[in-house]
Amino acid sequence: MNKTEYSGLKKIVSWNVNSVNARLPHLLDYLRTEQPDILCLQELKCMTEKYPKADIEALGYGSQVFGQKAYNGVAILSKSPLELVSENFEDNAADVSARFIACRQNDVVFMCAYVPNGQSLGSEKFLFKLDWLHRMRKYLEAKFSPRDKIVLVGDFNIAPDDRDVYDPVGWKEHIHCSAQERESLSLVTRFGFIDTFRIHNQKNGQFSWWDYRDGSFLENRGLRIDLIFATPSMALKCKGSRIAFEQRSKERPSDHAPVESFFDI
DNA sequence: ATGGCTAGCCCGGCTAGA
Numbered sequence: 001m002n003k004t005e006y007s008g009l010k011k012i013v014s015w016n017v018n019s020v021n022a023r024l025p026h027l028l029d030y031l032r033t034e035q036p037d038i039l040c041l042q043e044l045k046c047m048t049e050k051y052p053k054a055d056i057e058a059l060g061y062g063s064q065v066f067g068q069k070a071y072n073g074v075a076i077l078s079k080s081p082l083e084l085v086s087e088n089f090e091d092n093a094a095d096v097s098a099r100f101i102a103c104r105q106n107d108v109v110f111m112c113a114y115v116p117n118g119q120s121l122g123s124e125k126f127l128f129k130l131d132w133l134h135r136m137r138k139y140l141e142a143k144f145s146p147r148d149k150i151v152l153v154g155d156f157n158i159a160p161d162d163r164d165v166y167d168p169v170g171w172k173e174h175i176h177c178s179a180q181e182r183e184s185l186s187l188v189t190r191f192g193f194i195d196t197f198r199i200h201n202q203k204n205g206q207f208s209w210w211d212y213r214d215g216s217f218l219e220n221r222g223l224r225i226d227l228i229f230a231t232p233s234m235a236l237k238c239k240g241s242r243i244a245f246e247q248r249s250k251e252r253p254s255d256h257a258p259v260e261s262f263f264d265i
Numbered sequence: 266a267t268g269g270c271t272a273g274c275c276c277g278g279c280t281a282g283a
Contacts, residue, residue: 043282070273212269214268223283
């Protein structure tokens with residue numbers, strides 16, 4: 001999908017910025033030139049007080065921010081008002097990580113998720129990751145219906161299938177690609193979500209993350225782990241999706257590129 | 266092969282990411 005095809009459509013974006021303050025020049029440049037309607041950020045890596053609110057407001061964007069010291073942190077940005085729905089899953093879990101925020105704008109709920117990395121199969125962090133996704137499913141069931149208009153985006157830290165992995169044989173049953181993780185992701189999506197990137201595009205080799213090391217981006221050795229899901233009523237309105245690779249070519253980039261889906265709403 | 270980058274933390278080597 002090229003830029004002329006999406007004029008007039010609402011642009012909804014997911015971007016793991018790997019520190020909002022380290023990435024501030026790129027973020028402001030992206031807001032100025034790309035004018036997203038909804039921008040969901042993950043890995044702010046700062047407390048809410050340290051979020052660069054004023055610089056972002058100067059470009060006309062408001063933010064709903066759920067920050068945390070050093071790690072994690074998520075935010076949703078828009079030029080139109082966003083009403084906070086929830087931070088994390090409101091399930092009284094002994095989980096202090098700031099990884100989920102949901103906001104409403106008109107009749108659509110936007111959810112921004114930073115799914116735990118999981119480190120390695122069978123580790124404590126791996127079990128936390130699977131449990132986190134199960135908690136997300138429970139949250140969805142408790143508060144929403146698949147008939148609602150919901151756009152759920154984020155860094156899922158799971159490549160949905162082998163087309164989303166540069167070396168599926170080498171990554172088989174490795175973290176981000178294991179059957180257990182894919183099953184837990186499927187548990188969430190079976191609530192009623194469609195992967196909007198795949199509505200109009202079935203090709204392999206299209207990635208949203210590339211390791212900083214070893215020239216991975218130049219060789220396109222990456223994974224598609226940043227995903228934009230929508231419930232059917234919203235997915236019907238999705239006209240296309242693209243990955244903003246150009247952001248990954250910049251100097252001192254995030255290791256993730258923004259993923260953009262375009263909606264006729 | 267468990268490293269190869271990068272960012273935050275509290276001020277140089279650790280943790281964590283994916």
